[in-house]
Amino acid sequence: MRSRYPSGSNFAYSFGPGAVTPAVKALLIINIGVFVVQQVFRELPLWFGLRPIDVVAGLQVWQPLTYMFLHGSISHILFNMLSLWMFGVEMERMWGTRFFTRYYLVCGVGAAATTILMSFFPGSIGEQLYRAKDAAVTVVKVPTRGGV
Numbered sequence: 001m002r003s004r005y006p007s008g009s010n011f012a013y014s015f016g017p018g019a020v021t022p023a024v025k026a027l028l029i030i031n032i033g034v035f036v037v038q039q040v041f042r043e044l045p046l047w048f049g050l051r052p053i054d055v056v057a058g059l060q061v062w063q064p065l066t067y068m069f070l071h072g073s074i075s076h077i078l079f080n081m082l083s084l085w086m087f088g089v090e091m092e093r094m095w096g097t098r099f100f101t102r103y104y105l106v107c108g109v110g111a112a113a114t115t116i117l118m119s120f121f122p123g124s125i126g127e128q129l130y131r132a133k134d135a136a137v138t139v140v141k142v143p144t145r146g147g148v
Helices: 022-040 044-048 051-058 063-069 074-095 097-118 133-144
Strands: none
Touching: 022 044, 022 063, 022 074, 022 097, 022 133, 044 063, 063 097, 063 133, 074 097
């Protein structure tokens, strides 16, 4: 006798955007690796975090790139990497690995340039800033506002 309800279902449960794409995977590994190193070498943000006065006056031109990989706490990196996975995977699938990687880096360096320019306003020059979230948050914000 056949059951009234089918025993099997074609309905599948899933969580998130699916498998991690190559660029997102590389960014996750780099960010988590740098965070672990940062826990051992606490002075890392002094050399690689974004300090506008050091970039302008001290010519530490690597900081607009390196600050993107520094995080201030476990919750900071956790939520940034969660956002990167949730939104970055789908964007990388749509745009391709090369364009997504370029976009991620341009967003981060662009945020650094904005921070450096804003530091010329009174009261903020020399302030210690290391915001890895700028690149990740920009990845989320720009496409939802009709950009790119």
